[in-house]
Amino acid sequence: MQNTIDQLIAWSKELKVLYVEDDLALREEVSLFLSDIFADIDLAINGKEGLLKLAQNHYDLVITDIRMPVMDGVEMIEKIKELYPNQPILVTSAHNESEYLVKLINLGVNNFITKPIQSDQILNVLYTIVKYISHEKALNQYKNDLEIANEKLKKFTNMQSKSIDLKNSILKAYKEALDKATMVSLTDKNGVITDVNDNFCKATGYSKEEIIGKTHHLISHPSTSRALYKDLWQTILDKKTWQGIILNQTKNLTPLYHYTTIVPILNHEDEIIEFIGILQDFTKQHDLNEQKSQDNLHLALNVKEDELLKHIPFPSVFIDNNLTFQAYNKLFEEVVSNHIDESLLGKLTTHELQLKALIDFEEMDLFNNVEEIKNNWPYDGDITFKGVVKSIGHMLCVLVKISDYEANRFLVCIVKEEDFELCCQVQER
Missing domain, CATH: 3.30.450.20 (PAS domain)
Structure with a gap:
């Protein structure tokens, strides 16, 4: 993390940021945090004031809330995209504002953080954005050098x-x-x-x-x-x-x-x-454009995954091919929090926790990834195992269903046996 922060600060030392937020306390708290990273921070209390500042200054990055008086964040972003199509934008949103996300993605906004804003979360998102801005600046300089060379070429070839x-x-x-x-x-x-x-x-x-x-x-x-x-x-x-x-x-x-x-x-x-x-x-430039497309796809998939997990009434999680936990819902987090092994919660938040560390299986002891399970177990699109979760004060007998979701990404539901049919119906939807 320290290397990420150092690199972020090195890239950001000459960048100027506009932060648009109507909540005074939050505006002051976040602007103080941003001032430790960026060269210059300007503030606006609503979308109208933000547009006025954009008309008078160049900003490398705009960070904005969604719901604000006078002019909200969505309307301001629509205006920005009309006037400054390539302006990098980071949106801060509450969980109850998910209805705006699809519209913002269609407007070309690719970067989001959810409230309450956590320092690790915003640092990771800022690292991705500033890395892209830094590479764009380098490419623009390279293009300028090529244009100068082309002008000389035209004189010679004429x-x-x-x-x-x-x-x-x-x-x-x-x-x-x-x-x-x-x-x-x-x-x-x-x-x-x-x-x-x-x-x-x-x-x-x-x-x-x-x-x-x-x-x-x-x-x-x-x-x-x-x-x-x-x-x-x-x-x-x-x-x-x-x-x-x-x-x-x-x-x-x-x-x-x-x-x-x-x-x-x-x-x-x-x-x-x-x-x-x-x-x-x-x-x-081609590779950066390809990476940007992949990043946009990853963001869209993450938004879809989070929405799906919130609506599943069982402890649920996405795992990768190596059985490591990625995105998860609150019910799953509670299962890990109540586990007899207190160290598992820390591993979950750092994406180091694996399925076999949380649940005792008889059948899976020799398997290290989903491909091994598929090759060594009857497989017709999903896999189901019986297991035991060692919670504080008791043992919880569960059924675990692993289903294909995307390439090298799988949805896992942990349910009681009597609830398993309902789990299957939820995953089919």
Whole structure:
């Protein structure tokens, strides 16, 4: 946790935050907590005042309550998304405000914390948000560097070579402008590579000796369509510049996403003598976008899981493939709290508690994960075992039902035997 806090503070030391909350005591308490992390904290008491401050200042992050007088958080977020579509937003909500969550997710809000606000909870959420903001800033800086390089490239490529001497001058100029920011290759008029820069070798993992004399098919990804290459060649053979995104791969088959520019070089008779290829690496941006999509999906699944668990009238929990507890409801927390082993509650909150530590099974003693249980026990979509929970003062005989939920995620209900049919009906719904 300390490493997470240190990294969060390092990323946040230059970030500015707007905190919108109508409750005076909570506003003062949370703003004091935030001031230890962020460079600058501005406050607003409702959505209307928050919008006014946004119109006058840039904020790296907006943290807002939902229910407020004058203008509530949902209406304010709708306005923000109209005016500042990429503004990062963190919503604080009470458990009884779940009806707003779907609307907020549809508005593009991906980050939530529930009241009462706990320091560990907000630190973990802030770490995820600030990590994304920090990476976005780095990518924007990288884009700016590429734009500067592209501007220089345009000046050079607009000057078509009229002689070999002029061509050499252009090659020297573009190398100075582009070598630090891009991968550069030269090919003859048949597409055979005659030279590459150091960035090309570093990015692909090939040496110059392995590349020169080959075509770009050496690094092409097998999933890239032939139609793309056909369009590319038709364009450059027509003496036009081709630009587009190409999926390539390294020597060890790692995918690379390149924004590629290919420029024909002409001699004084207006004939193609070679091509310059400039490849800008967008792999990091692609990976970040993929990660953001996964994070959004994980958030949506967590919201769905929490709502499901609240409505199951039995102690219930989600476990991963290694039988470790993840999300759980209040009834399940009570079972762990009343267990004769007092250390189990601490393990539950840190996601270190496993199913076999809480319940004594006869059948499962040799199994360490759900896949082993499936392979060694009759399985038709769910698994049921008898077990015993050692509670303070008594032994509770239970039936445990494990059901598929998502990939490598399973729903577990702990019920008395006479209540088991009701449990099955709840899980089917």
